[in-house]
Amino acid sequence: MEESSADTDIETLIDEMDYIPGHFHLELNLNCESLTPAKLRRRDMVLKRDSLQSELESETGSQQFAVRNLLGLFAFHLEELSLAEETFLNICKEDPRNLNAWANLGYVYDRLKKEPEGAESVEKVFGLMGMGAGEAGEVEPRLQAARCLAEQAYAHAYDVGLNTEQEHLEKLITAVKLYDKAIAYGGQEIPLEEKRSWYFTMATMHIRLDGMLKDQEDSEHKRMTSFSRTVKLLHEAMKSSNPHYKALAWCYIGLMLERQDTFPVVPMGIHDCGYSGTDPLDCYCKAIETAKESPFILNRLAKVFLFLGKMDMATGICNMALDILPDPELNWQAYCTRAKVYITTYVKDLEQAKLGLAGVPDRENLSKAKTDLEHILQACPCLKTYMDIGQVRTERTP
Secondary structure, eight states, X not given: OHHHHHHHHHHHHHXXXXXXXXXXXXXXXXXXXXXXXXXXXXHHHHHHHHHHHHHHTTOOSXXXXXXXXXXXXXXXXXXXXXXXXXXXHXXXXXXXXXXXXXXXXXXXXXHTTOHHHHXXXXXXXXXXXXXXXXXXXXXXXXXXXXXXXXXXXXXXXXXXXXXXXXXXXXXXXXXXXXXXXXXXXXXXXXXXXXXXXXXXXXXXXXXXXXXXXXXXXXXXXXXXXXXXXXXXXXXXXXXXXOHHHHHHHHHHHHHHHHHGGGSSSOOHHHHHTTOTTOOHHHHHXXXXXXXXXXXXXXXXXXXXXXXXXXXXHHHHHHHHHHHHOOOTTTOHHHHHHHHHHHHHHHHHHXXXXXXXXXXXXXXXXXXXXXXXXXXXXXXXXXXXXXHHHXXXXXXXXX
């Protein structure tokens, strides 16, 4: 009877909490049983984890813990429990007040049957939340809660097994709402630079949302509000001292200015932030100027231009990055993006040729792509690269 009462008390306590630390309770496909065949699900998780690893290179502030907590979650679901334990434990050592890391570590310990360590981790979480015997500590509890929520928001944008656009839409909306909740919780306690990093991430989510909404009927009003907010978020992110956020924010402002023509009137966010009459190309130039000494930031810009279909700009920026750092082991992303440009260009030209709108596509693009991909395979082989080189070989086959 006492045990039943204790269980009820715990459930009541959880229901009364505004947030619950950790990632394993989140409503992510990653945490649920899947109907997708095991091999395909594993492939998707590996590809997503590889993508996250590259994101980690750009995060040097507290947002790196959002990436690393998610990497630990992927390791757990890939049955790499020792790696998951190591990942969460390292976060706890570097950021002893990271609520998500302690909660996640406790979950892993439970799976590993390490009951004393698991109990200690749970006790640590309650202590940090001011719910245990100890005090919450030097860091304002509301700031800890804000960081916890922001890390969980980040995770929703990297879920796997999203088969429809509506599923993608719902995950992004959930992520943005969690970031809003985090900012409301933390308020003035959130360091300005950290808040700008959140603004930048929120803006990228809004951009993805806008790309989905613009093809839907009767979405103009919803888009208009979201569009203006995106511009304002980017405008704030641009004030960051981090050149990565500054350069990418300029690039995304250029993207938003190109999209303004999809509205019957110019969205107010463009007027409010002083971008009326601004040429998108000027924004792209400022982005490149800001990034010109950093191969990594140049690589990020190149990926955006590839997404926008600006192949010449993407190739030129990859070349800039490789002029600075030609070593494939240290700058594999430039080779990867440039190879993707060559492949995409060939496939597009081939489709045009099939429709009788163009001549025979230049197979030299496939040769160049193969060369770049082979550089990557020698330096740091990964699943995505093997898939890309498989596509090249298929296209090259007469």
